[in-house]
Amino acid sequence: MYVDGANLNALVAVAQPGKFGADVSHLNLHKTFCIPHGGGGPGVGPVAVRSHLAPFLPGHPLAHHDDSTVGAVSAAPFGSAGILAIPWVYISMMGPDGLLAATGDAILSANYVARRLRDVYPTLYSGPSGTVAHECILDIRGITKDTGVSVDDIAKRLMDFCFHAPTMSFPVTGTLMVEPTESESLAEVNRFIEAMLQIGVEIDSVRQGKVDIEDSPLRHAPHTVEDVVSSNWARPYSRETALFPTPLLRTRSFYPAVSRIDAVFGDRNLVCNCAPIEEYAMSLESITLS
Amino acid sequence: MPHVFDREQFLDRHLGLSSDDRAEMLRVIERDSIDDLLSATIPEQIRLRASLALGSAVPEAEVLSMLRDKFNNDVVRRNYIGQGYYGTITPPVIKRNVLENPAWYTAYTPYQPEISQGRLEAILNFQTMIAELTGLALANASLLDEATAVAEAVTMARRVSKNPSNIVLVEKDIHPQTLNVLRTRTEPVGIEIILGGLDDFTDVDAFALVVSWPASSGALASPQSVAASVAHHRSRGVITIASTDLLACAQIIPPGQLGFDVAVGSAQRFGVPMGFGGPHAAFMAVATEHARSLPGRLVGVSTDTAGRPALRLSLQTREQHIRREKATSNICTAQVLLANIAGFYGAWHGPTGLQAIARRVHALASAFASLAASKNLSLVSTDFFDTVALQTPDAQGLVSQARQHGCNIRQIDERTVSASFDETMTAQDVVTLLLAIGVNATLQDVNNSARADQNASLVRTDQFMSQSVFGRYHTEHEMLRYVRRLSDKDLALDRTMIPLGSCTMKLNSTTEMEPITWSLLADLHPYVPADESVGYRSLITDLETMLCAITGYDAVSLQPNAGSQGEFAGLLAIRAYHRSRGDINRTICLIPSSAHGTNAASAVMAGMGVVVIACDESGNVDVQDLREKADAAGERLAALMVTYPSTHGVFETAISEICEIIHQRGGQVYVDGANLNALVAVAQPGKFGADVSHLNLHKTFCIPHGGGGPGVGPVAVRSHLAPFLPGHPLAHHDDSTVGAVSAAPFGSAGILAIPWVYISMMGPDGLLAATGDAILSANYVARRLVFLKLPSVRSVRLFINAVVRCM
Helix, strand or coil: CEEEECCHHHCCCCCCHHHHCCCEEEECCCCCCCCCCCCCCCCCCCEEECHHHHHHCECCCCCCCCCCCECCCCCCCCCCHHHCHHHHHHHHHHHHHHHHHHHHHHHHHHHHHHHHHCCCCCECCCCCCCCCCCCEEEECHHHHHHHCCCHHHHHHHHHHCCCCCCEECCCCCCEEEECCCCCCCHHHHHHHHHHHHHHHHHHHHHHCCCCCHHHCHHHHCCCCHHHHHCCCCCCCCCHHHHHCCCHHHHHCCCCCCCCCCCHHHHHHCCCCCCCCHHHHCCCHHHCCCC | CCCCCCCCCCHHHHCCCCHHHHHHHHHHCCCCCHHHHHHHHCCHHHECCCCCCCCCCCCHHHHHHHHHHHCCCCCCCEECCCCCCCCCCCCHHHHHHHHCCHHHHCCCCCCCHHHEHHHHHHHHHHHHHHHHHHCCCEECCCECCHHHHHHHHHHHHHHHCCCCCCEEEEECCCCHHHHHHHHHHHHHHCCEEEEECHHHHCCCCCCEEEEEECCCCCECCCHHHHHHHHHHHHHCCCEEEEEEEHHHHCCECCHHHHCCCEEEEECCCCCCCCHHHCCCCEEEEECHHHHHHCCCCCEEEEECCCCCEEEEECCHHHCHHHHHHHCCCCCCCCCHHHHHHHHHHHHHHHHHHHHHHHHHHHHHHHHHHHHHCCCCCEECCCCECCEEEEECCCHHHHHHHHHHCCEECEEEECCEEEEECCCCCCHHHHHHHHHHCCCCCCHHHHHHHCCCCCCCCCECCCCCCCCCHHHHCCCHHHHHHHHHHHHCCECCCCCCCCCCCCCCCCCCCHHHHHHHHCHHHHCCCCCCCHHHCHHHHHHHHHHHHHHHHHHCCCEEECCCCCHHHHHHHHHHHHHHHHHHCCCCCCCEEEEECCCCHHHHHHHHHCCCEEEEECECCCCCECHHHHHHHHHHHHHHEEEEEEECCCCCCECCCCHHHHHHHHHHCCCEEEEEECCHHHCCCCECCCCCCCCEEEECCCCCCCCCCCCCCCCCCCEEECHHHHHHCECCCCCCCCCCCECCCCCCCCCCHHHCHHHHHHHHHHHHHHHHHHHHHHHHHHHHHHHHHHCCCCCCHHHHHHHHHHHHCEC
16 A cells, blocks of 8 residues: 655644554655755655565665665665755754644645635535644635636735645635645735735626626736836736735835746747857847836 | 966956956957057046055865865864853854855845845844844944944934033943944044933933943843933933843843933844854844934835835935935945845744744853852842843863863953853853852753743733734745745846946855854954954965055054944044144145045045035045045145045046145044945055055955845054054954954954955956956946937037946
8 A cells, every 4th residue: 555645744643654554655845844945956755665575675786785686776775965954954853743843734724725715616525523734725716617716816816915826726626625734824824815906806897797707907917017108908807906905015126037927838949048149139228117 | 378277367356357358348348459449448547557465366165175275273162251142043044045045145235125025024024023032113224243233323312402511421231342342433523421320310311312222241130220310310400321142132122112312232142143243134123203203224114106105214314415414324235245144034933933942042141040050150140131240250271260260251341250141051051150160060950940030020021012013924935935025126236237336246156155154253242252264364464464455554453343344443543643744733634525425424424524525426526626625624634535436437536635634734644445346456545646545355355245145344444553453352363452343352253254355366367357357347338328329418528438447
């Protein structure tokens, strides 16, 4: 029995795959154990087994003792050894009580988000007592069916609130999966909830026919400064709505560099190298400050 | 020809120009070569034609191991010295995202507040924290060290006190370095210090009273009697000044609540590493009625054109660039980067966290006190915060015994020692120290003897730091984002060039910056025995030698913590030199009208009178006026202070003649080295006629500006002035006849690795190339812009002059 340990953050100090029936799991040290994501790596994915599988863990020809009957899966005997200090330091500093507290807060935050949002965004799955684990899946399919507002629209509009989008359409198409983790303050979690509720208001406007989805800030999100200050602004919503959907955002310092990207165009016209120098040539006068 | 094994040279990373760029720029300014440009720009009579006597350039990839090797032989001991410097834990999120972040360390002083709102907010937090902890109305941000802060407070008191006396009363249990700097600062301006106990002062007429709270020995007097004494003196027009400890203020009644007008001290133990003496942010907090007399920088709230709240530096009209010799202080560079670190430390821990640290530290000290006290070792005071003083028949013997066991304690006098505790220490450190002084104790004993709370009469009971900033950022994500949010509001060198004339905003390279947070350099107490500072002293000796080789002077002191302090030290050297020859009336200092305002303020501090020399429309000294005023000064002529190249960015051709006029009349020539970037490897003030200069290592030698400090302002002199460089009571060799200008013997030693690494990586040829490119770029800018429509013929002429002789 193989238990995928990607969601171990909900289990640490409250349940053990090695005891509840699984024979083997991999863990993601770059999730549960604090190795940063690095913009898409590195990660460390150790494999943990019960004793009967121990002889079959990966071996390595250059390890000091290699009695494994299975070959190596990495070039180095201990894989990405250079970053193993990160989880070591984390676990050392947390201790058993700290790890339990972290799991508790991760599950609390996820349930808080699910509860605060459920009137606008129903939670797709919950356990028998109505709770979720360390993350919650918000079901957007009803909204899309009623209004045409897609998970994409919501995800991109969140960028105008200076948020990164939740996981989109995984594991279920038409949903958003939110994992607040134990490390966010209530202020930050509330800021997220309020952004989602504000987006809910914008969805309502579409639902009630006040705004056509194609003209809505949702469909045009995210907004760049260049678009919004353009003299040709002709959208039915205000520039303030575009850039400052809540008053607190008036002091924001982050703005997306580009607006919604055409993925299909890029696939049809494949360019995967920096442009040659000639394409960067411009006149001295046209150079502006970054 | 380069060899295949040669490493890449740092010079190519430091210089912004490629050889193609250089050729194009030379074409625009119509010069054949850099050498042709230098010949046209620098008067031939001062031009250096030899190569600088420096070692050849060390590759960037090798320089740090060379530096580290210097520290290999340092003995390491546990340090309980205290005396104003304490171990501290820089919260890692602050260390990496502020101290090691170019968005913070490469910013300039926030004179342009619209693009400085981030660090202005951080500074405002610091001011608020200081005011709250000291129990006073408002605080500045910031001063250079605790000792100069006391001196600034005393000179402020002289300005505001209605008592006409020239006497300052100083309670004698004060840090010796503070007293030394205070003597250096007060003597030239005719202020007399009377040292004694509070009881001795009752009937003495004075304008100021200085009390250490807690005292240097750690003792805490009865708050009621201190408050009574303060009230008594205040009623006689005396300005009452407390020198205090910020962490103690989290636990004991703070100076403001004892009635003091002013509190000063160091914020070092709030997350700023000791760095063998600095840099650290000192502070001054005052009661409301003294707000407008407060020296140094002060951030305040205003509004922008749309009515939004906006921060900026307040009350700039007090400062020396406007008020010159009537300024409230000569302080220009502050310690902004360190003040910001301390402010973030306060936000990170909040009032409750600070109280917990204070309790922990006091508990360690109390456990030590109760276990150490015996018939041979008696407690000097039963009330203390973090420092426990012990009477012993043989203080020196006990210090050596502790040292042999790997512990440094402080010797106060022949019969008194003290030990200080800080947040880096554990119960085990108490056991270790007890064993080192011959007391057997176990961890269990220490745990049982610890008492975290103060006596009821001493304990602080009010709420402090209740502002939201001190309650919001206690988790790492919140702090990380707060620091980022603030720095996003600011423009620093990580986003753009900063074309500030006379500020030399050149590259502060990563390799130059790296060593300052090495534990080897960061965690050393300034008063450790010599065998623990072998590396530092080797680094310092190297740097002194390098700076002599560059400037042509014979001796350098690295003690001054900023250019203003270097100026003051230079003028003190001139004053002491004249006095050593019996010329006690030589007190007139000539200063051109184009000079930086700090010059005039420094001259006044050194007890000199300022006479202003006219300048022509290009900013050159009017030689005729100089000659007349020097003649008029006659036997009273002390010095001329002149900036070279001038503050107008021009190499004056008359510089040699100017020096000669002064020398012929018995005066000394002070050349302000603020503009040394135009001189390095092409001319040497120590050879072309000057007697003394200060340099700004935070300009020419790559120490970053830190958003308004730290700086280092060494003073360099010719041999006849060398005996008059600043001394220090705690230096291992002190034969100077002039006192200290900084609390630490080597000032801001913690950042001296930056210029050392820079000069080592550049080598003599690289430094010459840098000067050439700096002059080339200035001339290129001037030439490109001269074709713009200018408002008057005069401006055009000025620009053309600039093109020919631009620094």
